[in-house]
Amino acid sequence: MCYSNKYFVLTCFSLFLLNNANAQHLDDIHLSLPEIWSRVAANSKTLKMQDFKVLRSLEGVKDAKAERLPEISAEGEYSKITNLPIYTNGLFHTPDQYELPTHTVYSFGAEAYLNLYNGGKVNTNIAKEKKENEIAVAQKNLTTEEIKLRATAYYLDLQRSRIFKTLLLKDISTQEKQLAEIRELLKNGVVLKSDLLRGTLKLSRQKMSLIQLDNDILIANQKLNILTGLPEQSVIETEDSDSAEMPVLKSYADYLNDAIENSPAYRISEKETQLSKLNIKSVKANGAIKLGLYSNYNYSYPQILIFPYSIGLYGLGFNGIKASVPISALYHNRHKVKAAEIQYQQQEVEHADTEDKIRQEVNEAFLRFKEALTRIDVAKENISQATENLRIVNNTYFNQLSLITDLLDADTQLLQTRFDYAAARIAAQLQYYQLQKAIGNL
Numbered sequence: 001m002c003y004s005n006k007y008f009v010l011t012c013f014s015l016f017l018l019n020n021a022n023a024q025h026l027d028d029i030h031l032s033l034p035e036i037w038s039r040v041a042a043n044s045k046t047l048k049m050q051d052f053k054v055l056r057s058l059e060g061v062k063d064a065k066a067e068r069l070p071e072i073s074a075e076g077e078y079s080k081i082t083n084l085p086i087y088t089n090g091l092f093h094t095p096d097q098y099e100l101p102t103h104t105v106y107s108f109g110a111e112a113y114l115n116l117y118n119g120g121k122v123n124t125n126i127a128k129e130k131k132e133n134e135i136a137v138a139q140k141n142l143t144t145e146e147i148k149l150r151a152t153a154y155y156l157d158l159q160r161s162r163i164f165k166t167l168l169l170k171d172i173s174t175q176e177k178q179l180a181e182i183r184e185l186l187k188n189g190v191v192l193k194s195d196l197l198r199g200t201l202k203l204s205r206q207k208m209s210l211i212q213l214d215n216d217i218l219i220a221n222q223k224l225n226i227l228t229g230l231p232e233q234s235v236i237e238t239e240d241s242d243s244a245e246m247p248v249l250k251s252y253a254d255y256l257n258d259a260i261e262n263s264p265a266y267r268i269s270e271k272e273t274q275l276s277k278l279n280i281k282s283v284k285a286n287g288a289i290k291l292g293l294y295s296n297y298n299y300s301y302p303q304i305l306i307f308p309y310s311i312g313l314y315g316l317g318f319n320g321i322k323a324s325v326p327i328s329a330l331y332h333n334r335h336k337v338k339a340a341e342i343q344y345q346q347q348e349v350e351h352a353d354t355e356d357k358i359r360q361e362v363n364e365a366f367l368r369f370k371e372a373l374t375r376i377d378v379a380k381e382n383i384s385q386a387t388e389n390l391r392i393v394n395n396t397y398f399n400q401l402s403l404i405t406d407l408l409d410a411d412t413q414l415l416q417t418r419f420d421y422a423a424a425r426i427a428a429q430l431q432y433y434q435l436q437k438a439i440g441n442l
Contacts, residue, residue: 029230030237033155036228040151043229047147050140057133064129067122068115076108081304101311102302109298113322119288124281131275135268142264145442151227152433158220159238160426164419165213168206171415175203178411181398202408246373246425247432252366255439259362260355262440269354276344283340287329295319358438365435372428379421386414 031039041047080103085095115122179199186196225234260266297317303310326333393410436442 028235028237030239031228032239033152036151036155036224036236037148039228039230040147041144044147044227047140047144050136050143054133054136054140057129057136060129061126061133064122064126067125070112070114072110072112074108074110076106078104078106081105100304105300105302105304107298107300109296111296112294114293115290116293117289117291119285119290121282121285121288124278124285128275128278128282131271131278135271135275138264138267138271141440142268145264145437145440147227148442149433149437151224153430154220154223154227155236155238156426156430158217158224158236160423161213161216161220162238163422163426165210165217167415167418167422168210168213171411172203172206172210175199175206175411178407179203185398198405198408202411246376246428249370249373252363255362255366255435256359258441259358259439263358263438264440265354266358266440269351273344273347273351276340276347280337280340280344283333283336286336287326287333290324290326292322293320294322361438362435365431365438369428369431369435372424372431375424376421376428379417379424382417383414383421386410386417390414 081100082103083100084098086098087093087095179196182196182199186193221234221236222232224230224236225232230236295318297315299313299315301313303312303314305316390410390413393406396406433442
């Protein structure tokens with residue numbers, strides 16, 4: 001009986017550990033950077049708001065096109081009327097009352113108006129709404145690139161922290177072995193106790209840095225979970241940074257041409273300028289002649305339009321062409337046209353300013369990326385030098401030819417150069433993606 005209970009407990013405990021391991025395994029998700037972008041595009045609330053703006057602008061285009069259709073309305077009326085007073089002797093004398101045969105009046109009918117010409121205002125409004133839609137699409141593209149760049153920064157930050165953690169764990173392991181050797185030397189009276197204390201102090205600092213890196217990983221992981229719509233407990237595993245090849249650097253002129261052709265910010269500024277030009281045309285149309293076909297038909301009861309009245313239902317319709325000239329627009333519309341022209345001139349200056357900003361952004365991203373590639377080569381060379389320096393100092397210290405401070409400094413320098421190399425590779429990737437965002441290719 002006792003054996004059965006123990007077996008049951010062990011089985012339950014094993015199942016618990018297995019389920020816990022499986023749950024932990026399910027929470028770990030290996031994602032590449034393109035997969036992160038795909039999840040961000042599908043789950044970002046900011047992008048969903050931009051989608052609604054695009055849909056709203058599409059409805060604006062459809063609404064503007066609907067203005068080409070005829071205006072049709074129907075109306076009906078029901079009322080009670082009084083007798084008809086006739087002032088045969090003047091307004092200030094008692095009138096004769098004409099008794100109407102009925103006091104109930106009603107009518108119903110419909111009218112239609114089809115615009116033939118109004119200065120091209122309908123076509124201009126359609127063109128304006130299409131520009132608004134193009135601006136909304138370009139704005140969505142710009143927001144998409146900004147969100148993707150933010151996700152890239154979080155992803156690379158997570159990747160860098162994990163690389164630092166791996167390097168730090170290796171260094172801590174090396175420091176613990178080295179500290180064990182120093183303890184043995186201290187027992188034999190070869191080194192001072194201060195050497196052991198300094199080594200222990202450095203090791204405790206390294207372990208504190210490890211705690212900070214763990215927190216950095218958790219923070220970056222949570223940011224990515226929120227941005228990609230993953231559950232809070234998901235652990236994102238990044239790709240190996242060392243295996244990634246650095247992109248090939250093109251010329252600045254090529255990047256600038258790509259920016260002018262593809263940059264969403266440039267497209268937005270360009271289309272806003274075109275929209276301002278269309279607005280001038282739309283305002284000028286306010287003073288144009290308006291021409292259209294109209295039709296109206298009504299049934300009324302009784303016939304009280306022409307005297308003498310008739311008790312009966314009758315129908316009356318009108319068909320024709322209606323033309324109107326807004327003469328007051330000669331002075332009412334003049335300042336509106338001038339304001340629209342000034343706005344267009346302002347937009348042209350803003351467009352030129354946007355082009356200057358894009359050139360500056362591309363140039364800065366280009367130079368920083370070029371600088372980052374150089375920094376990788378320098379950092380790689382520094383690792384070789386720091387490794388050789390540590391080898392020499394390590395031999396001299398354990399042969400009592402150098403101080404513990406020299407050994408600790410050499411250890412720190414080697415770890416720092418490895419950090420610098422990893423950071424340089426991550427920074428180069430981030431600078432590359434910033435350059436791609438500047439040219440509209442992210």
